[in-house]
Amino acid sequence: DAGVIQSPRHEVTEMGQEVTLRCKPISGHDYLFWYRQTMMRGLELLIYFNNNVPIDDSGMPEDRFSAKMPNASFSTLKIQPSEPRDSAVYFCASSRGARPGNTIYFGEGSWLTVV
Amino acid sequence: KQEVTQIPAALSVPEGENLVLNCSFTDSAIYNLQWFRQDPGKGLTSLLLIQSSQREQTSGRLNASLDKSSGRSTLYIAASQPGDSATYLCAVVNAGGTSYGKLTFGQGTILTVHP
Numbered sequence: 001d002a003g004v005i006q007s008p009r010h011e012v013t014e015m016g017q018e019v020t021l022r023c024k025p026i027s028g029h030d031y032l033f034w035y036r037q038t039m040m041r042g043l044e045l046l047i048y049f050n051n052n053v054p055i056d057d058s059g060m061p062e063d064r065f066s067a068k069m070p071n072a073s074f075s076t077l078k079i080q081p082s083e084p085r086d087s088a089v090y091f092c093a094s095s096r097g098a099r100p101g102n103t104i105y106f107g108e109g110s111w112l113t114v115v
Numbered sequence: 116k117q118e119v120t121q122i123p124a125a126l127s128v129p130e131g132e133n134l135v136l137n138c139s140f141t142d143s144a145i146y147n148l149q150w151f152r153q154d155p156g157k158g159l160t161s162l163l164l165i166q167s168s169q170r171e172q173t174s175g176r177l178n179a180s181l182d183k184s185s186g187r188s189t190l191y192i193a194a195s196q197p198g199d200s201a202t203y204l205c206a207v208v209n210a211g212g213t214s215y216g217k218l219t220f221g222q223g224t225i226l227t228v229h230p
Binding site: 109 | 149151156161206221223
């Protein structure tokens with residue numbers, strides 16, 4: 001399997017612009033997670049989906065952030081409007097099932113810089 | 116709220132040494148604990164997953180232990196090599212949640228193994 005695929009790998013954008021990050025989970029995985037990593041706060045869970053339905057979005061920082069999962073093989077994380085403090089690495093991850101022994105697989109991340 | 120702490124924040128050792136990375140968590144009601152490796156500019160790779168009912172897991176030169184009641188885990192790396200240089204992250208999944216993939220991460224230990 002190709003693993004979790006994220007795009008773009010790197011993006012530099014100006015403050016106020018809309019940013020869309022994309023994720024393709026591993027085929028057959030029914031859980032999808034969006035995490036954000038910064039030097040100050042480490043890795044934080046933003047939102048996760050089960051069978052394409054958002055289950056917990058309590059980690060989404062504010063209304064400028066939104067996430068969708070229109071089907072089992074695609075998810076987006078959108079920031080509108082973007083701000084410099086949104087600069088971070090955004091990771092998508094997926095797992096199969098809801099058992100304690102299931103490993104979660106991470107993509108290589110989308111490195112976002114907002115100037 | 117679950118908090119995960121990793122000590123030390125950074126570690127530099129000569130090749131061949133055996134070493135121990137420490138992880139502690141404040142809420143002992145967990146489903147599992149995972150150790151991840153993160154290389155610069157890359158995503159996270161799961162190294163070992165210990166379920167709450169287990170005491171340890173081993174993979175090659177890596178051994179992870181879990182003392183759930185005291186809220187501690189250690190990652191032991193035997194005969195370290197320069198290729199082991201990376202950031203090592205500990206993460207737990209809390210019991211009682213709606214997903215087994217909702218991880219709470221520590222800040223990581225940056226390991227450098229020099230020849």
